[in-house]
Every structure is written in C-alpha cells, then in structure tokens.
Amino acid sequence: MQVGIxxxxxxxxxxxxxxxxxxxxxxxxxxxxxxxxxxxLHIDVMDGVFxxxxxxxxxxxxxxxxxxTKPLDVHLMIVQPExxxxxxxxxxxxxxxxxxxxxxxxxxxxxxxxxxGMKAGVALTPHSPIxxxxxxxxDIDVVLIMGVDPGFGGQSFIPHTIEKVKKLKDxxxxxxxATLIEVDGGVNFETGKQLVExxxxxxxxxxxxFNSPDPITTIHKLKSL
Numbered sequence: 001m002q003v004g005i006x007x008x009x010x011x012x013x014x015x016x017x018x019x020x021x022x023x024x025x026x027x028x029x030x031x032x033x034x035x036x037x038x039x040x041l042h043i044d045v046m047d048g049v050f051x052x053x054x055x056x057x058x059x060x061x062x063x064x065x066x067x068x069t070k071p072l073d074v075h076l077m078i079v080q081p082e083x084x085x086x087x088x089x090x091x092x093x094x095x096x097x098x099x100x101x102x103x104x105x106x107x108x109x110x111x112x113x114x115x116x117g118m119k120a121g122v123a124l125t126p127h128s129p130i131x132x133x134x135x136x137x138x139d140i141d142v143v144l145i146m147g148v149d150p151g152f153g154g155q156s157f158i159p160h161t162i163e164k165v166k167k168l169k170d171x172x173x174x175x176x177x178a179t180l181i182e183v184d185g186g187v188n189f190e191t192g193k194q195l196v197e198x199x200x201x202x203x204x205x206x207x208x209x210f211n212s213p214d215p216i217t218t219i220h221k222l223k224s225l
Contacts, residue, residue, distance in 0.1 A: 011223045012192075013202040015040035015073045016215075017184065018064070019055060020206035026060075029210060030067045036219040040073040040095065042184070042204045045088075047078040050102050051150045058091050065092030073204075075123060075184070077150050078102060082109045089116040097121030097144050097182075100132055110139045121182070125150055126158050130167045140179050142202065143168060147195075148185030157186025162198050169199030189221060196225045 016038050021029035033041055043061060048054040065072060071094035076084070081098040082105065088096055096118045103109045106122070113120040121142035122133065126149060133143060145164050148155035165181055172179050183195050184204035192203050203222055212218040 012196055012200070012225055013039045013180075013182075014219055014222050015042040015182070015202055015204045016209045016219070017042040017044060017204050017206035019044045020210040022210070026064065027067050030064060032215050034067075034069045036216045037223055038070060038219050040202075041068050041070040042206075043072055043074045043093075045074060045076050045078060046150075050079045050099065051077045058087060061088075061093075062091040071095065073097070075121075075144060076102075077123075080104060082112070085109065085112050085116065089113075089118055093118055095119040095121055095142060097123050097142060099123045099125065099150075101125060101128060106136055107139060110136070114141075123150075123184075124164075126161070130164055130171060133168070133171070137171060137175055137179055138177050142180045142182050144182045144184055144204075146185050147183050147187065147191070150185075155185060157188075157191045161185075162194055165195060165198040165200050172199075187222075189225070192222055193225045 016033050044055050046053045046055040072092050073095045074088055074093040075097045079102050081103055096113050098109055100106060100122050110120040119141040121144055122140050123144035125146050145161060147157050147161040168181055180201040181199055182202035183200050187203050187205045188208045205222060209215050209218055
C-alpha cells in the first residue's frame with residue numbers, strides 16, 4: 001500500500017491507536033476505523049523491556065493487516081528494533097517508527113526501512129530533547145513525539161509537549177526538510193487543537209477515540225482542528 005505522506009494543503013492526519021481497542025473484538029473496532037475518515041491505523045509494539053508492558057506480536061499484526069483498509073503506522077517500543085525491520089515489512093507495516101533511545105545505529109536502521117518501501121519514523125520519549133535529531137532529521141519521514149510516558153494508554157497529556165513540537169517545527173523549517181510531526185498520547189479536542197496550532201501534522205488518538213460514543217464523528221472533528 002502506497003502511503004501518501006506529503007501533508008501540504010491537507011487536513012490533519014489522524015492515526016487511531018489500536019492499543020485502546022477492545023482486544024476481544026479487534027475486528028469490529030478495526031472496521032470502525034475503516035469506516036471513519038482516519039488516515040492510518042497506529043500499532044504500538046511493546047517488548048516488556050524498552051517499556052514496562054507487552055502488547056501484540058507478529059501473528060496478530062498480520063491478521064490486523066488482513067482486516068484494515070488503512071496503512072499500518074507501526075510504532076516499535078522495543079530494544080534493538082533493527083533486528084525486526086524485514087519482519088515488520090513482511091507482515092504489513094507501511095510506516096515503521098523506531099525509538100531514538102532504542103536504536104543502536106539509527107542512520108542504517110532508517111535506510112533499511114526505506115529500502116523496503118516503508119516510511120521511516122523516529123520516536124522521542126518525553127525526556128528526550130529535540131536536539132537529538134539535529135544530525136539525522138533529513139533522513140526521517142516522521143518524528144513521533146510522545147505526549148505521555150510510553151507503555152500504557154489513557155495517560156494525561158504532558159503540557160511541555162507543545163513546546164517540543166514548536167522547537168521541532170522550527171528545526172524542520174530551518175533545515176528545509178519535509179519531515180512530518182506526529183504526537184501520541186493524551187490527544188483530545190483541546191490538546192489536539194493546541195498541537196495542530198504548534199505545527200503537528202499527525203495526531204494519534206487512543207482511548208479518546210475508542211471510548212467515544214460516536215467515534216466516526218470524533219475522527220471528523222479531529223481532522224478539522
């Protein structure tokens with residue numbers, strides 16, 4: 001699946017996070033995402049080492065791919081993600097994001113991701129400063145800024161995330177690159193609006209979407225922020 005990633009003159013990209021879905025009824029929840037205006041489907045992969053939680057593995061993601069009509073936005077919260085690049089490509093990742101704190105050789109990791117036709121993302125935990133990206137930004141398609149500590153859904157938004165987005169946007173403009181900014185954690189209508197105004201291109205929404213009484217309308221409103 002070819003993933004459009006140039007956001008110019010487009011509404012905000014929305015990527016619902018399946019971590020907040022009903023794990024006993026994943027197919028039903030994925031079909032809700034399919035019917036919505038969501039652009040991507042966010043898949044959090046956790047190994048219990050990089051973060052203190054374990055999510056889903058390769059067989060489940062392969063099944064998710066067979067149901068989803070949206071590109072899979074796969075976020076690897078694992079140590080040494082370079083070990084699994086080919087595997088995640090094989091099971092259907094369209095965007096593959098690794099943590100700067102967990103990748104040993106980040107440049108070669110990004111190049112391998114791109115060589116397989118996937119978009120390459122780099123994620124930052126809340127304690128990691130934007131300047132860590134200064135020498136690698138030109139090789140990144142998407143920077144994922146965590147608005148909460150990684151590992152669990154439903155956490156409160158960390159307000160300083162807004163300033164990190166602004167700093168990253170300034171860096172992108174200064175370097176004249178096409179990197180997009182994605183934020184995951186604590187996104188709702190209020191924080192989403194602040195993030196978009198600060199320069200965010202992609203909003204990841206988890207419990208706010210899946211716990212909404214009208215998820216379809218929620219996506220529509222988020223895209224209009």
